[in-house]
Amino acid sequence: MSQSQPTQNQSDLDPLANIIRSMVNPLPEDVVTVKKAFTFALRAHQGHERLSGEPYLKHLSETALILAELGAGGPTIAAGLLHDTIEDVGVKREEIVSEFGEEVAFLVDGVTKLGHLKYKGVNRHNESLRKLFVAMSEDIRVLLIKLADRLHNMRTLSHVPKEKQKRIAAETLEIYAPIAYRLGIRKINRELEDLSFPYVYPKEYEEMRKMLKERHSDRVESLEKFSHSVQKALAKEGLTKAKTEYRVKGLYSLYKKYLRYDKDLEKIYDVSAMRILVDSIADCYRVLGVIHGRWRPLPRRIKDYIAFPKPNGYQALHTTIFIGDGNIVEVQIKTHEMYRYSEYGIASHLYYKENGRNKNVLAWVYALLPKSKKANGTGTVKSKDVPKWISELATYEEPSQNQRLFRERLTSDFFSQRIFVFSPKGDVVDLPIDSTPIDFAYSIHSDIGDRMTGSKVNGKLVSLDTKLHNGDIVFIMTSESAKPNRKWLEMTKTSMARRHIRHQLGKLRKPDRA
Numbered sequence: 001m002s003q004s005q006p007t008q009n010q011s012d013l014d015p016l017a018n019i020i021r022s023m024v025n026p027l028p029e030d031v032v033t034v035k036k037a038f039t040f041a042l043r044a045h046q047g048h049e050r051l052s053g054e055p056y057l058k059h060l061s062e063t064a065l066i067l068a069e070l071g072a073g074g075p076t077i078a079a080g081l082l083h084d085t086i087e088d089v090g091v092k093r094e095e096i097v098s099e100f101g102e103e104v105a106f107l108v109d110g111v112t113k114l115g116h117l118k119y120k121g122v123n124r125h126n127e128s129l130r131k132l133f134v135a136m137s138e139d140i141r142v143l144l145i146k147l148a149d150r151l152h153n154m155r156t157l158s159h160v161p162k163e164k165q166k167r168i169a170a171e172t173l174e175i176y177a178p179i180a181y182r183l184g185i186r187k188i189n190r191e192l193e194d195l196s197f198p199y200v201y202p203k204e205y206e207e208m209r210k211m212l213k214e215r216h217s218d219r220v221e222s223l224e225k226f227s228h229s230v231q232k233a234l235a236k237e238g239l240t241k242a243k244t245e246y247r248v249k250g251l252y253s254l255y256k257k258y259l260r261y262d263k264d265l266e267k268i269y270d271v272s273a274m275r276i277l278v279d280s281i282a283d284c285y286r287v288l289g290v291i292h293g294r295w296r297p298l299p300r301r302i303k304d305y306i307a308f309p310k311p312n313g314y315q316a317l318h319t320t321i322f323i324g325d326g327n328i329v330e331v332q333i334k335t336h337e338m339y340r341y342s343e344y345g346i347a348s349h350l351y352y353k354e355n356g357r358n359k360n361v362l363a364w365v366y367a368l369l370p371k372s373k374k375a376n377g378t379g380t381v382k383s384k385d386v387p388k389w390i391s392e393l394a395t396y397e398e399p400s401q402n403q404r405l406f407r408e409r410l411t412s413d414f415f416s417q418r419i420f421v422f423s424p425k426g427d428v429v430d431l432p433i434d435s436t437p438i439d440f441a442y443s444i445h446s447d448i449g450d451r452m453t454g455s456k457v458n459g460k461l462v463s464l465d466t467k468l469h470n471g472d473i474v475f476i477m478t479s480e481s482a483k484p485n486r487k488w489l490e491m492t493k494t495s496m497a498r499r500h501i502r503h504q505l506g507k508l509r510k511p512d513r514a
């Protein structure tokens, strides 16, 4: 839902205490690490200011706070505090290693590297960039830190020079928000979208805002009254512990739905929604009974996602009711646990995982898998939306029995052994590590491989046995008369390239034998 968090004022008072208070079941050593990182960041960024004029530490503690609220563990929150030390104030990686260990340094490093990836503003490149972003992060915690960093940057975007605002907001809308969505972190996804919307589509934003105001000026007031009546009705039935919250739909998601529904606001029933949180599944059905006993539901709008969860694992009871003053409200009834999952998706798993005895971080990555029932938060992930490396992971087994083996296999097979490179048009190709321009050429098309004469990587001419790296832009030169060379067989990593080369070499040899 789209209420903003009431954390801003709190954290002004004592940011460190606030971060620690927001951590979910922290271990004592987690708290120690976070405190130490805070002090380190305070010293490293001494005198360093944001464009807003605020001390830079504010940005770091806000980033850490967002991570703590996501349920992240000590190392992740510490890395959140340290995420700009290498790039912005010249702290050496070795210093972070010696102070905080390899794990935290790895996370800070990862965030720094991701910072070098830039949105190019070309729509057809966006999916490639998203894939590269996920691939380069190597560890899902790096992505979470980057998302928290971007969220705070978006909250303070008004201080950034005008000419930069639109680029940053567009990058947020096209790259970061969809990644948050795929990780199932609806809470961050929504906030990123709503913060970007006015910068990227100012006209449409204004239109939506006006339209919503004209038709529903009294919505919040009406919801407030309704919420009060619901509380009373529930209490009468002994449901005193039920928590109610309401919201008016976020403007950007409303805008997207508005486009999908032929620009007819009347067809959208969840502009106003109320969420009722209870302790047990039995209570969910009791609440539904109370609501329907008191207010008239719209026909065919009653959904039992508890008995029949959505394919992405989302669970709740939904009903849409006339609340008596002419307004219609969608009511979502769920347990606290269902709510946490719907808001935090994968991150809601790390809440258990990272704080458990064995911090099995890669198990979250497993949760990205489309086949996993609880995998994708509240969003429907179409299989074409899933990067190839994720769908490849789907063939692996559930990491229940042999966590360590699973983890090793995952690490060696995917994160450390795949690279993602670009074609000059921005298409992404994923290859095994140590692949060369020859592998790249054959993965584009066998004709391109067969006719290859040379290659440029990031604009520079390179030899054909050059090893490619994540993010390289590879250009292949061809000529009609060119032929594969036997030596190429030793310069390739992919069996596909070798197969094509052998095939061509065989064809070339035949005339000699004849």
Ligand code: MN
Residues within 6 Å of the ligand: 059, 083, 084, 149
């Ligand atoms: Mn930052």
